[in-house]
Amino acid sequence: MRTEPDDDAAVLHAVAAGDERALGVLVARHTPWLRVRLLRRYADAEVVDDVLQDTFVAVWRGASGWRGDGEVAAWLWSIAVRRLVSRLRHHKAPTPVGTEQLDTRLASAEDLVLQSVTHGDLGAALLALSPELRTVLQATVLDGLSTREAARLLHLPVGTVKSRASRAREALRRSLVALPTTDARGA
Amino acid sequence: MTSTTEHENAELLARYVEGHTDAAVSASVEAHLLGCPSCRAVVAGLVGPVVDPVWSRVRAEIAAPRHSVLIRALQRCGLRAGDAALLDASRSLHGPWALASFLLTASAALASWSGSVHGLIAYLTIAPLVPVLGVVAAFALPGFLADLTATAPYSMLRLALLRTVAVVVATVPVSVVVGAVIPGVGLLALAWLTPALVLCLLALVVMTWWPPRAAAIGVIVLWLTVVVLCAGADDVTTVLGAPAQLVYLVAAAAAAVLLVARVRSSHAPGGTA
Structure with a gap:
């Protein structure tokens, strides 16, 4: 199957060189899915639109902070979800931080597993978790947030996030071990 | 993969x-x-x-133009966007203010370097007055800020305090650093901050009655009187000693209350509201 030429990296280089039209291209390409995913995390369109604005402004001012490896989309998400967390901390207008401080490791092993699993064992195990454990797991593992950031996003004490995350991992591990090894999905 | x-x-x-x-x-x-x-x-x-x-x-x-590092730091502490724009607008005044405070404080510090009592008196007299003069200048200078005052939908107290902050931010660090690096000044380089605060607030209060120039002269005369009295009565450094600091803090609180009361009854510093 042919994948479309993904020239996001080239666009980002142009943005780093100060090309405003390139930023426009980036906004047009990535606003829709980022907006949907952010709204899943925080169902307030006004806040989410502020976050999107913050995100692309941060990209404009710190596009050179992109290390050039990995998916541009994953990098954008890591900025956006942290901008969301920081919006929620102080509801007034935050100052954009340099994007060079952001962690770009996001295409983790968990993502690769999830990419191949929809209704498989892991999916079932994930759904069997209580909503409290699942949201914590989602924030820490899937969204790549630190414990502290996840605590802010979910309005929970840091200690609670820590304990729920470890309980969620434990529950996932137990239910996956308990299942008969039907993983015919192939290695 | x-x-x-x-x-x-x-x-x-x-x-x-x-x-x-x-x-x-x-x-x-x-x-x-x-x-x-x-x-x-x-x-x-x-x-x-x-x-x-x-x-x-x-x-x-x-x-939109980017705010300076300083303003962005203040924004992070909760400064509103509108206030940031206003402070940025008055940034052009920072240069002259900083230069003036540098010259004043440097001359005073150099005077006290010689070790004579007169030099020390000069430093103690001039340093607390630098921010006051800056605050008064912010209201007395014609031009952009004055036009903005006339038209902006701003609470006058807010505007006055913002200007004061802008002045203090521009002048105090320079004065402290200059004072601290000159031998013979030592801790006194910090001790004058409280009288400076009192004098600034006092100047703002007086400016709700008098024009800026007259207010400045009044406050300067008041401070000179205090310094001269202390110098005549005892060691000149008592003017910044611990008991005196307490008096300044009380005076600052009183001046702040008075300022709020004056502005509440719609008398803004700098006149013509």
């Missing part, structure tokens, strides 16, 4: 966009979207016109 880049079908993406997918499927779709431009394009086709509003806001923001 993903040898099978089978695209999530359009129907699944539509259910995801509408929020009809469970947590596992959503997570799977989201992970897939990170690496799949064509599925992202499908999503873009499903969500309606969301790009233009975001783009116009981003463009407006990157077109």
